[in-house]
Amino acid sequence: MNTNQANAGTDLTVMIIDDHEVVRRGIAEVIDRSEGMSIVAEAGSVAEGLRRAELVHPAVMLVDLQLPDGTGIDLIKAVHARDESVRAIVLTSFDDDVALAAALDAGAVAYVLKSVRGAEIADVVRAVGAGRVLLDEKTVTRRRKDHDDPTEDLTPSELKVVNLIGEGLSNREIAERLSIAEKTVKNHITSLLAKMGLQRRTQVAAWAAARRNRAWSADNAQ
Known part of the structure; x- marks a missing residue:
């Protein structure tokens, strides 16, 4: 049974997966202070994120792109294989089109840079929880049309x-x-x-x- 709590009258349940505790705590404070949403779990790896997602069934996941045992893409795909209703937001430091396209392919509905303000993260979570899609094929195609080399962003x-x-x-x-x-x-x-x-x-x-x-x-x- 899915226990997502995005219905009217209940707080939007949010889970954060990031291997930096300071980042997790900062985002958690922003979310918990925002009306109508609350943090139900935190994790620092793909494996831990998958286990906790199965336990709490969050409505929305904020997922870092780089994790110690894999990527946020791996986690999103694994969670969606078990529960497609969980809405995933990629939270990353990488502003590049290849990662953006990979997030879309995995089923993410938003792509947020860690440089954004806390209030903006809360707005994105609220919009995603309400059913909006902030990442689509049109956006990715437009950004990638002049970038055909997948290694151009590598160090x-x-x-x-x-x-x-x-x-x-x-x-x-x-x-x-x-x-x-x-x-x-x-x-x-x-x-x-x-x-x-x-x-x-x-x-x-x-x-x-x-x-x-x-x-x-x-x-x-x-």
């Missing part, structure tokens, strides 16, 4: 990781090649997946291989 370090994944290196081998910690490699991969709109490491490898093949064909055609 130099993330581009190096993409190239090394394309060479078939494991995370440990990439860490050794770049002289960084394996955990740092994993963080880079989480970030670049979100920016490129991909879900799995194997998709990055396939994309890199296809790019190499296109480059090889172009060189040999000259």
